[in-house]
Amino acid sequence: MEGLKVARVNISRGGKGIVVDAAFSAPAGKVTGLVGPNGAGKSTLISAIVGLERPEAGSLAFEGADLTAMGRRERAAICAYVEQSASTEERLGVSDVVALGRIPHVSAWTAGLGHDDEAIVAGALEKVGMAEFATRQFNTLSGGEQQRVHIARALAQEPRLLVLDEPTSHLDIRAQLQVLHLLGDLAQAGGTVLLALHDLNLALRFCDWLVVLHAGGVVAEGPPADVLGEDLLAQVYGVRARLIGGPSGPVIVYEGTV
Amino acid sequence: MNATAYIALWLLLLASATIAVTFGPADISPTEVWTTILHHLGLVPESPVSRLRDAIVWDLRLPRVIAAMGVGAGLALAGAVMQALTRNPLADPYLLGLSSGAALGAVTLVVLGYALFVPVGAFVGSLAALGLALLIAQLLGGATPVRAILAGISISALASAMTSFIIFWSATGDSYREILSWLMGSLSGSGWPDAVLVLVSLVVCAPVMLVSARGLDAFAFGEKSAASLGVDVVRLRWTLLGASALLTGVMVAIGGAIGFVGLVVPHAVRLAVGSRHGRLLPLSMLVGAIFMLWADTLARTVFDPRELPVGIVTALVGAPAFLLILMRFRRVT
Numbered sequence: 309m310e311g312l313k314v315a316r317v318n319i320s321r322g323g324k325g326i327v328v329d330a331a332f333s334a335p336a337g338k339v340t341g342l343v344g345p346n347g348a349g350k351s352t353l354i355s356a357i358v359g360l361e362r363p364e365a366g367s368l369a370f371e372g373a374d375l376t377a378m379g380r381r382e383r384a385a386i387c388a389y390v391e392q393s394a395s396t397e398e399r400l401g402v403s404d405v406v407a408l409g410r411i412p413h414v415s416a417w418t419a420g421l422g423h424d425d426e427a428i429v430a431g432a433l434e435k436v437g438m439a440e441f442a443t444r445q446f447n448t449l450s451g452g453e454q455q456r457v458h459i460a461r462a463l464a465q466e467p468r469l470l471v472l473d474e475p476t477s478h479l480d481i482r483a484q485l486q487v488l489h490l491l492g493d494l495a496q497a498g499g500t501v502l503l504a505l506h507d508l509n510l511a512l513r514f515c516d517w518l519v520v521l522h523a524g525g526v527v528a529e530g531p532p533a534d535v536l537g538e539d540l541l542a543q544v545y546g547v548r549a550r551l552i553g554g555p556s557g558p559v560i561v562y563e564g565t566v
Numbered sequence: 567m568n569a570t571a572y573i574a575l576w577l578l579l580l581a582s583a584t585i586a587v588t589f590g591p592a593d594i595s596p597t598e599v600w601t602t603i604l605h606h607l608g609l610v611p612e613s614p615v616s617r618l619r620d621a622i623v624w625d626l627r628l629p630r631v632i633a634a635m636g637v638g639a640g641l642a643l644a645g646a647v648m649q650a651l652t653r654n655p656l657a658d659p660y661l662l663g664l665s666s667g668a669a670l671g672a673v674t675l676v677v678l679g680y681a682l683f684v685p686v687g688a689f690v691g692s693l694a695a696l697g698l699a700l701l702i703a704q705l706l707g708g709a710t711p712v713r714a715i716l717a718g719i720s721i722s723a724l725a726s727a728m729t730s731f732i733i734f735w736s737a738t739g740d741s742y743r744e745i746l747s748w749l750m751g752s753l754s755g756s757g758w759p760d761a762v763l764v765l766v767s768l769v770v771c772a773p774v775m776l777v778s779a780r781g782l783d784a785f786a787f788g789e790k791s792a793a794s795l796g797v798d799v800v801r802l803r804w805t806l807l808g809a810s811a812l813l814t815g816v817m818v819a820i821g822g823a824i825g826f827v828g829l830v831v832p833h834a835v836r837l838a839v840g841s842r843h844g845r846l847l848p849l850s851m852l853v854g855a856i857f858m859l860w861a862d863t864l865a866r867t868v869f870d871p872r873e874l875p876v877g878i879v880t881a882l883v884g885a886p887a888f889l890l891i892l893m894r895f896r897r898v899t
Contacts, residue, residue, distance in 0.1 A: 358794050384796030394787035397655060398841035404783075411784055412796040420844065465795070 310371050311336035311500040312357070312469055317366030319352055326352045328524040330366070334502045334517065336468075339488075339495045341511040341532065342504045344521035345545055350504040353521065354473050357502070358389040370469055370500070384412035388462035390472040393451065402449070403442045405457055406432055409464025432463040436490055452483025459490060470494060472503040476510070488514040508536060508560050520544060533558050542566050568845070575852040582856055583635065586863040587627045591870060592619065599623055625757070630866075631859060633756040634876075636764030637821045638831075638858020639851040640771075644810040644817075645828030646835075646850045647775050650782040650843060651806055652711045659814040659828035662718035662807075666725035667695020668818040673729050673745050677736050681744060685760075685819035688748075692815040695721050711803070751824030751877030753862050760820045767816035771809040772851070778806055779843035786841065826880040827854055827861075830888045837895045857884070 312334040319327040327349045334340035342350050355361040357368060359375065368375040375383060388409070409432065410425045421429070433439045436456040441449065446457060455475055462470055472491070476484040484507075492514060495501045505511045511518055511532055518532040522544045528535045533551075541549045541560070548563045587599045598615050602623040605613035613620060644659035652661070660666075671691020672684045680687075695718075702717040703709040729749075737745055747754070781802045784792035793799045817824075831854045832846065839845050858876075861883060865876040 355790075360790055360793050379796075380793075380798055381796035384794065389791075389794035391787070391791060394791055396786045397653070398786045399836055400786060400841050404840065404842055405786070408784055408786070408795060411780055414780070 313369045315367045317363045319356055319363050325524055330526050332519040332526045332529045334500055336500045337495055337498050338516035339491050339501045340517040341515035342519050343511050348521040349524040350521055351473055354471055354504055358387055358471050359383050381412045387469040388465040388467035390458050390462050390475050392474045393478045400446045402444050402446055402457055403429055405446050406460045406464050409461040429464050432460040435463055436460045452479045455487055469500045474504050477506060579856050582859050583631050586631045586859055587623060589863055589867050592622050629758045629761040630753055630756045632761040633764050634753050634859045634862035635855040636768055637817045638827055638854040640768055640813045640817045641828035642831040642850040642854025644814045646832035646847055647806050647810050649832055650785055662699045663695035663721040664692040664814050665823040666722040668692035669749055670725040670729045672748050673732050676741050676745050677732055689815045689819040692818050695725055696811050747875045748822040750875035751822040752875040753821050754873050764820055767813055771813040774809045776847055778802060779847055782843040824877045826884045827858055830884055834891050837891055
């Protein structure tokens with residue numbers, strides 16, 4: 309399974325290395341979690357993957373194609389990005405927001421969206437379970453609903469790579485589970501899903517593949533239960549923790565700081 | 567709703583323009599207005615309208631009506647674009663020091679006795695202020711919108727202070743009145759050269775802005791989100807800023823610092839039709855044109871033979887009108 313391959317990516321700011329020789333892969337058809345403590349470089353690495361930032365060195369390949377060599381629109385037609393939480397003061401309907409996802413596919417010179425585009429927008433809302441909200445104002449939705457609309461917007465881009473930066477951090481637990489289930493379904497359908505996550509128990513439960521970032525570099529990569537050992541949690545997160553067997557897989561119980 | 571609204575607004579604009587030309591000290595009928603226009607366009611060879619009335623329509627009122635519509639359309643368009651670009655609902659076309667720079671340029675020329683060249687002074691002043699604001703922002707470490715706005719505020723304050731100083735120190739009598747009317751915004755004395763200049767600037771700048779509508783939509787959730795949708799954020803920002811500045815520079819040169827239109831018309835239209843710029847920008851232009859046309863017509867006729875600066879009317883009529891719109895849509899704001 310090819311998916312995304314990140315090789316020796318370096319990004320620095322003001323002479324300080326934020327991402328240092330980062331290398332990992334995110335397989336197609338799987339949900340890959342990117343975890344690590346605050347300041348580990350998750351967001352910066354994600355910015356580089358979605359093209360908001362140019363890596364100084366290294367390569368970003370998706371299905372064998374060099375992402376950094378692509379034009380903006382070409383790249384946006386392959387790779388979609390969902391932020392932690394993105395709000396707006398603008399008066400936009402839910403389907404207007406989802407229609408933004410058609411921007412990379414539609415020429416600036418055509419006035420409106422075609423029937424195909426509208427069908428794609430409606431289909432994307434259907435997939436995230438928000439079809440009945442299509443005519444609502446985006447600003448009147450709850451945080452979890454807004455995030456699902458953002459994912460629908462990303463789906464309307466018809467991406468093969470979906471990248472999300474902590475998409476669940478501002479959501480209540482029910483909305484978190486909904487979003488993560490949704491991402492699982494998308495990966496099952498063959499897409500490559502990469503998301504930064506804070507909650508390690510959710511990562512254990514919902515990710516198929518886990519990448520641990522520490523001080524800008526990848527320190528571990530593999531199936532979540534193999535990666536998140538007690539030593540790694542101590543070394544990377546500075547916490548004392550135990551993994552105990554739960555009914556649906558292992559669960560991390562935190563006991564204190566190191 | 568789309569096509570009908572456009573047609574209705576175009577008809578309203580055309581009807582308003584016709585009626586506006588008939589308004590004034592000499593009574594002129596709508597038929598005379600159109601006969602005269604068609605005659606000058608070469609479509610009616612023999613006009614029954616007397617030469618005096620022909621001159622009132624063609625030389626006096628029509629260019630002013632056209633200038634008013636053009637200035638209204640241009641300011642509303644530039645305002646809508648600036649609001650989207652900076653994601654700031656308080657943005658107007660004069661953001662980044664454009665109007666204060668224009669005022670300084672205009673007042674300087676009035677005081678020096680070159681009142682005829684006021685438009686040139688205003689245009690140069692507005693672009694100089696903008697350039698200075700952007701230069702300072704760049705020197706601060708890169709011209710981001712926030713830095714540009716902050717630099718614009720300081721340039722604006724500086725230029726306003728210098729303008730006030732010049733007025734306070736050296737303006738007397740007539741030049742005082744001239745300056746005041748310019749500062750409040752006035753289209754009095756607009757002739758064909760003004761009308762043509764306004765139209766040309768619209769023809770040059772508006773298409774650039776209208777074609778960027780979808781790019782502006784992408785700004786709804788910020789620059790990152792726009793960039794991830796494949797929009798070249800930096801290029802779009804500078805292109806649109808340049809086009810708005812040029813357009814506003816011309817509008818300020820022709821009409822002075824007419825307030826309110828560029829700030830409020832886009833908001834009113836947004837409340838009615840939402841924030842999609844493919845709809846918002848052209849509708850703002852139409853509504854801006856109609857609003858400005860009526861404001862200017864009131865300005866020149868209500869206290870006839872005295873004229874009010876149109877900027878007073880845009881605020882006097884516009885503020886209550888906008889409050890009514892806010893009340894009407896209070897559920898959604």
